[in-house]
Amino acid sequence: METYLIFKDLAIVIFAAEVFGLLARKLKAPQVVGQIIAGLLIGPSVLGLVNLNDNNSAIAYLAEIGVMLIMFSAGLETNLKDLLNTGLLSLIIACVGVFVPLIGGFLLFSFFYYGGIPAAGSKEFFEAVFMGTIMTATSVGISVQVLKELGKLKSKVGQIILSSAIIDDVIGIVVLTFVMSLSGEGGGESKGIGRVCLDVVLFFVFTIVLGIIIYNVFKLLNKKYSHHRRLPILGLAFGMIMAYCAEALFGIADITGAYAAGIILCNIKDSDYVAEKMDINSYMIFGPIFFVSIGLKTQFDGMTSDILIFSLLFVVVALATKVIGCGTIAKLAKFNFRDSLKIGVGMMTRGEVALIVASKGLAIGLVDQKYFAAVILLIICSSIATPIILKLLFKGDKDDSGSGGEKTEQIAENSAPAPAQS
């Protein structure tokens, strides 16, 4: 019956997120950076005002709903035609964006701890492979939010970053399962690479079949209830079902399911209206809590100089490999240098997926607890660096995002009055 205790933490989180988000904007940085730093400050690593312990699962739940809402409305604001046009390129970028960091992490760990590549198949070998695997998955949530703030989500570059990051998640999961089944440590976790690929295929089939049905249902609903609250409410329920099914039925990240749900609805007449209602829920409570919680998760105790050096190298390699890998492909695909760099940087961010991979590694004894500091440092650095660099790169470009982008830019623009309808 002590549920009232959550209000203290929630109030602190929401207030800090708002204040530091504003501060970040005044310093011309995206507000998500401010919100993550707010989490660092109020979290255990500095002030310790809010702690993510078991009594505090409320924040974890709200953060999970937050990232789900962000991905869902990202899907809603997707231009399906563009996504399909950029599909092949995104696929290639995603693959390279997985394998270059995988190799980079493998080499870093091997040479840092063993001065060379351990015998293939040995425990050391798989430890090194796993360290690389942690580096693979881009966290799309942060990039999406930044692209929204910049009003570039619907731009070609934005679409490529978004779809690559999504595909990248899927490939990351395949790689993880591959490594785990090879290392024979998977136990209950492991389900075999064949099964994983099958699941991925089945998920796409499931999404397409269900998508066609649901899309037509919503088209009818939209006719009957134009600009009516029923659409966002039922849309939200559908997004949540997809998030659940993706993970429960196919072992694919729930955020990927939410994004797919958004894409399914992105062509209904009121998709902007639905997305806008999601945004209001998102910016009022759920979104800030998600970004603050990244900072809250951070703890810097138990840091030895040895781990510290490794962590810093880990971060550098993880960021560099994504930028070089993805950027190179973009350049080969005839993007100019600046846009290629945007795509590379947009793929830099790591998030909860990296933590999930690391904890799976911990569970099967291939990753030591002490390396979590490195993973968290990577999440923090990439979450802070990516938005700033992306904003600098986009600055001065003329807007190529279309009206939708404009709208989201306005809605996200904190120091300008929100438009009447938001």
Place this chain on the structure above:
Amino acid sequence: METYLIFKDLAIVIFAAEVFGLLARKLKAPQVVGQIIAGLLIGPSVLGLVNLNDNNSAIAYLAEIGVMLIMFSAGLETNLKDLLNTGLLSLIIACVGVFVPLIGGFLLFSFFYYGGIPAAGSKEFFEAVFMGTIMTATSVGISVQVLKELGKLKSKVGQIILSSAIIDDVIGIVVLTFVMSLSGEGGGESKGIGRVCLDVVLFFVFTIVLGIIIYNVFKLLNKKYSHHRRLPILGLAFGMIMAYCAEALFGIADITGAYAAGIILCNIKDSDYVAEKMDINSYMIFGPIFFVSIGLKTQFDGMTSDILIFSLLFVVVALATKVIGCGTIAKLAKFNFRDSLKIGVGMMTRGEVALIVASKGLAIGLVDQKYFAAVILLIICSSIATPIILKLLFKGDKDDSGSGGEKTEQIAENSAPAPAQS
């Protein structure tokens, strides 16, 4: 890391709430009734699709935030002048609305189980007193939502119901503590009647002092950021802080704190704009979850015919005593019969407070687990009966709720398109 599991339950809850809310409206009943019934159906007592076990605290948290949001925006939509005008009358109605049920419950239990009044001071005596205490507190959340749906929240009758229910909560807490300290069973729980009265006074002083400061801060913010998302966000943070402080510092229900926060901000220029943003959060996710969760909490196992009969009498007495007690005072205050009945019926609803009182009684050994069925039955019946009767009573009245009421009526009106700005 299994947070994705919440999405299944949330999707079911949101979908069921929407469908049955719509169904209720088609049957000319308020949609909250549909939502509570939806909870009954999907909950353990019927289909068992969603269970409120420990793994599912997400729904409990969201429901708590939901009732907090409802109370906060109820405060925002309060007409402070009317509240002060109705203050004394509300106080009297609240007092009578506490003591008549208290005596009713005491007599029912005494005669049902002991065929007469037990010796004062005996355990049986305090068991009977406690059964009455459970009946005292009106649950304002449901009445508020219904009055909003009917667009009568700002009407004189609506204001009296609302403020009486609020005062009634406070008196209920005083009575509870009084009984517990008298019965000498309180233990850590009990803090003495003097202390309780002091806390209530201190809470009002705290609210007034803080209120004057915060009100002026928000007046300045409102000047700087008219119709800007910053106002609802900071308002929400303030509402949550007040909810926390009320319960943590003064032992007063968190919803009372949230309502006080709303009243503090009800006179800023953009109070309607802030309330509207709260409503969007509330109707999309939190509100439905709160009302569905009332149904979810219900379990009818372990029902003996003995308990069943007592439960039914318990419900009848609890409802009748409120209607008669509060209605009579209203009639004496020169309200016509119909309006007096509205006030009496509006005070009938019981909710989480009754459950809290019962569980405190369980904790100190004055209430047996088996009587929880009676309490839950009371919550269900009153939650379903009150909205229907209120709607019937208000039907045919000409609207006396002012534009604010009109707006909320529109917003709540599910089968009419939501206004552009919602």
